[in-house]
Amino acid sequence: MVREIVEYPSSILQKVSKEVVKFDKNLHDLLDDMYETMMAKSGIGLAAIQVGVPLRILILNLPSGEEDKQDIKDLIEAINPEILTSKGSVTYNEGCLSVPGVYEDITRKEFIKIKYYDRAGNKIIKECDNLMSIAFQHEIDHLNGHLFIEKLSYLKRKKFDKEWKRRLKSKKS
Numbered sequence: 001m002v003r004e005i006v007e008y009p010s011s012i013l014q015k016v017s018k019e020v021v022k023f024d025k026n027l028h029d030l031l032d033d034m035y036e037t038m039m040a041k042s043g044i045g046l047a048a049i050q051v052g053v054p055l056r057i058l059i060l061n062l063p064s065g066e067e068d069k070q071d072i073k074d075l076i077e078a079i080n081p082e083i084l085t086s087k088g089s090v091t092y093n094e095g096c097l098s099v100p101g102v103y104e105d106i107t108r109k110e111f112i113k114i115k116y117y118d119r120a121g122n123k124i125i126k127e128c129d130n131l132m133s134i135a136f137q138h139e140i141d142h143l144n145g146h147l148f149i150e151k152l153s154y155l156k157r158k159k160f161d162k163e164w165k166r167r168l169k170s171k172k173s
């Protein structure tokens with residue numbers, strides 16, 4: 001089932017998500033819905049809080065191969081993810097399904113080592129670089145109630161706020 005995406009400035013997006021303790025059918029149904037929702041909305045990453053569920057779950061399906069296409073075989077389902085180590089610095093023009101139409105250069109760690117659990121409860125340790133590293137950090141920020149726009153400079157944030165207010169006003173009328 002495709003679920004509704006929670007958009008900025010909803011306060012839901014500021015919630016700190018809770019650890020998953022049961023690896024059961026409810027979790028599997030949520031993961032399936034998150035995948036359907038992400039694909040329906042043309043996303044490459046999604047956190048559970050973006051569909052209104054405050055649990056520490058994220059999914060990623062990054063484009064790969066010669067055609068740079070998404071393939072379900074590359075789908076990552078990460079439950080209770082934790083960054084163990086990080087180093088370096090990389091800047092990428094990020095977007096977010098909860099802030100549609102906004103793309104901004106954000107600087108993050110280039111390399112991370114991450115621990116998470118898959119849907120069966122198996123522990124996974126993975127070393128990531130570039131887009132995978134950026135995507136994990138973007139989604140883990142969601143689990144802690146943060147959005148990429150919070151990383152903008154003061155002036156860029158003011159410009160964003162002004163444009164977003166204008167957009168919300170024109171949506172109402």
Ligand code: Y12
Pocket residue numbers: 041042043044045046092093094095096097099100101102131134135138139
């Ligand atoms: C690198 C940086 C950030 C991430 C987080 C995951 N972000 C997304 O999946 C964003 C997707 C997105 C898709 C949109 O829709 C279309 O392009 C059709 C969109 O909407 C508009 O631009 C209107 C906004 C964001 C992962 C890796």
Ligand code: CO
Pocket residue numbers: 095096097098138139142
């Ligand atoms: Co996002």
